[in-house]
Amino acid sequence: MSESMTCICCPLGCRIHIEKKGEKTQITGHRCKKGEEYALQEIRDPRRILTTTVPIDNGMLCLLPVKSNKEIPKNLVKACVIELSKISVNAPIKCGDLVCKNILGTEVDIIASRDMEER
Amino acid sequence: MWGKQNAYWVTNMMETDVTVIGGGPAGLAAALKASENAQVILLERGRELGGILPQCIHQGFGNFVFKKMLTGPEFSQYFIDKVRQSDIVVKTETTVLEIDKNKRIIATNSAEGILEIQTKAIVLSMGCRERTRSQILVPGTRPAGVYTAGTSQRLINIDGIMPGKKFVILGSGDVGLIMARRFILEGGEVEGVYEIMPQPGGLTRNIVQCLDDYNIPLFLSHTVTDIVGRKRVEGVTVAKVDESMKPLVGTERFIPCDCLVLAVGLIPENELSKQIGLDMDGRTDGPVVDERMETSVSGIFACGNVVHVHDLVDDVAVVAEIAGEHAAKYVRENLERRGKIRTVAGENVGYVVPQFLRGKELDSVTLYFRVLSEKRGATVIISCGEKTIFERKEKIVKPPEMVKVILSREVLNALVQNELRVDVRGGK
Numbered sequence: 001m002s003e004s005m006t007c008i009c010c011p012l013g014c015r016i017h018i019e020k021k022g023e024k025t026q027i028t029g030h031r032c033k034k035g036e037e038y039a040l041q042e043i044r045d046p047r048r049i050l051t052t053t054v055p056i057d058n059g060m061l062c063l064l065p066v067k068s069n070k071e072i073p074k075n076l077v078k079a080c081v082i083e084l085s086k087i088s089v090n091a092p093i094k095c096g097d098l099v100c101k102n103i104l105g106t107e108v109d110i111i112a113s114r115d116m117e118e119r
Numbered sequence: 120m121w122g123k124q125n126a127y128w129v130t131n132m133m134e135t136d137v138t139v140i141g142g143g144p145a146g147l148a149a150a151l152k153a154s155e156n157a158q159v160i161l162l163e164r165g166r167e168l169g170g171i172l173p174q175c176i177h178q179g180f181g182n183f184v185f186k187k188m189l190t191g192p193e194f195s196q197y198f199i200d201k202v203r204q205s206d207i208v209v210k211t212e213t214t215v216l217e218i219d220k221n222k223r224i225i226a227t228n229s230a231e232g233i234l235e236i237q238t239k240a241i242v243l244s245m246g247c248r249e250r251t252r253s254q255i256l257v258p259g260t261r262p263a264g265v266y267t268a269g270t271s272q273r274l275i276n277i278d279g280i281m282p283g284k285k286f287v288i289l290g291s292g293d294v295g296l297i298m299a300r301r302f303i304l305e306g307g308e309v310e311g312v313y314e315i316m317p318q319p320g321g322l323t324r325n326i327v328q329c330l331d332d333y334n335i336p337l338f339l340s341h342t343v344t345d346i347v348g349r350k351r352v353e354g355v356t357v358a359k360v361d362e363s364m365k366p367l368v369g370t371e372r373f374i375p376c377d378c379l380v381l382a383v384g385l386i387p388e389n390e391l392s393k394q395i396g397l398d399m400d401g402r403t404d405g406p407v408v409d410e411r412m413e414t415s416v417s418g419i420f421a422c423g424n425v426v427h428v429h430d431l432v433d434d435v436a437v438v439a440e441i442a443g444e445h446a447a448k449y450v451r452e453n454l455e456r457r458g459k460i461r462t463v464a465g466e467n468v469g470y471v472v473p474q475f476l477r478g479k480e481l482d483s484v485t486l487y488f489r490v491l492s493e494k495r496g497a498t499v500i501i502s503c504g505e506k507t508i509f510e511r512k513e514k515i516v517k518p519p520e521m522v523k524v525i526l527s528r529e530v531l532n533a534l535v536q537n538e539l540r541v542d543v544r545g546g547k
């Protein structure tokens with residue numbers, strides 16, 4: 001079996017080729033270790049970092065950008081965004097503050113991706 | 120008191136060493152670096168610092184500068200925190216109106232009225248803006264529901280307003296690709312992305328992660344030929360194009376939609392640069408700079424998207440530090456300007472930045488350039504007269520992905536002619 005994919009771990013976007021010969025898996029085309037790990041992960045259990053916004057009360061802006069602190073299963077991204085549209089938080093917030101713990105039982109937390117001062 | 124230009128009633132006068140114009144990642148990094156050795160004022164038109172980054176909530180920034188992937192807001196937060204801890208004087212909601220060759224800056228904000236800043240050095244970092252419909256000449260009526268990708272990004276990510284339900288995206292620039300995924304996640308529908316060129320305009324990873332992941336089709340060599348709707352967009356007509364990018368008769372297709380998003384590229388924002396009279400490069404639409412990011416007027420530096428459109432903020436941060444460092448240096452001891460060497464865009468090269476080299480202080484110089492067409496297995500060749508000084512085989516080169524070559528001081532010192540030519544030869 002052979003498969004090609006584009007590494008999304010960094011903006012370089014290396015084209016990675018995976019060749020499976022029986023027990024052996026050969027990976028080529030990556031420029032760093034991260035790319036190799038990504039390719040293996042992508043064939044076994046594809047995951048994505050989730051980024052979206054949640055409403056924030058009393059903030060300088062009305063939305064707080066958030067992200068998952070780890071990657072979540074690719075097929076749960078949309079469900080998590082819907083889940084997050086139900087929550088709202090209060091200013092002030094610091095970058096990295098917890099917004100939602102263990103979202104949809106994925107053992108991944110959603111955290112703030114910037115500071116938000118009070119209005 | 121009337122300003123020296125006699126055009127403004129100046130209500131506040133200031134003096135400083137270095138003034139940085141624009142508080143995006145380029146301006147933040149330049150101001151920080153300059154502040155190590157000089158007094159710095161940073162002027163930003165918007166309400167907050169960070170430039171375009173606060174609205175780029177996706178992950179994809181900082182892999183080279185921070186060795187980890189950050190979102191746009193996180194990346195800018197790092198620089199904003201540092202600027203806040205420094206003694207840089209920051210003025211937000213302050214727009215620069217005018218600059219003259221004597222480095223007198225006229226700016227305005229509602230709290231202070233008109234400011235006049237006499238500065239010893241200037242760093243221009245005004246970023247870029249999006250091309251609009253009038254610049255790409257889409258015919259049809261002018262109903263509501265036509266947005267640039269960046270505007271739709273701001274509406275959704277900052278203001279919380281969804282600009283439509285069913286989207287068609289014209290152009291495959293990165294902002295458009297990022298927004299295609301965002302529209303879907305916010306409950307919208309994306310009919311497709313239409314690109315007039317035979318290859319995509321955005322980075323591959325965005326094609327993969329934003330379109331492929333969500334099964335959004337990308338139609339290459341296609342364009343929008345008509346926008347239909349009286350008050351609000353009711354649909355668009357798309358068609359295939361031939362090699363000369365003319366729509367092919369008989370390939371038209373009508374697509375009902377309520378929102379057309381234009382992702383047709385960025386242009387450096389250089390009204391101020393032109394007004395100062397800086398030498399401009401017609402290919403980058405930015406000012407001509409040397410390896411220290413100094414423009415054709417000594418003491419005026421430029422960095423970031425105002426010089427040429429960068430795909431990675433990491434590169435912006437690196438050149439911004441060079442600009443900031445040399446702006447501070449210029450204030451103290453002036454800069455050496457000897458043996459000017461021009462860089463020339465040769466075969467399959469659209470432009471090269473810096474456009475010339477003329478100092479001796481940098482240990483190495485990075486040349487940034489873009490190819491005109493995609494090639495696999497091409498060779499980057501840098502030559503000076505008959506002599507090849509650098510050669511590198513490339514697996515793949517594409518127009519959306521900037522190519523970089525680092526030349527060491529030894530190599531540069533050994534140059535005998537005043538022209539460095541960059542070619543990308545061969546390949547398929």
Ligand SMILES: Cc1cc2nc3c(=O)[nH]c(=O)nc-3n(C[C@H](O)[C@H](O)[C@H](O)COP(=O)(O)OP(=O)(O)OC[C@H]3O[C@@H](n4cnc5c(N)ncnc54)[C@H](O)[C@@H]3O)c2cc1C
Pocket residue numbers: 011140141142143144145146162163164165169170171172175178179180181213214215216244245246247269272293294297388391422423424425429430431432433435
């Ligand atoms: C949608 C989008 C997605 C992107 N995705 C990525 C990515 O995933 N990874 C990555 O590495 N890079 C990405 N980039 C690129 C990166 O954001 C840019 O390279 C970077 O923002 C350029 O920084 P800058 O400081 O030159 O310009 P900007 O960020 O545009 O900042 C310029 C600032 O100057 C101010 N200004 C302009 N004129 C004046 C004036 N007259 N007076 C005062 N202030 C003024 C503006 O208000 C603005 O704040 C993306 C860009 C966009 C638009």
Ligand code: SF4
Pocket residue numbers: 007008009010011012013014029030031032033034035036
């Ligand atoms: S393999 Fe490494 S260098 Fe290449 S895209 Fe992936 S993370 Fe970036």
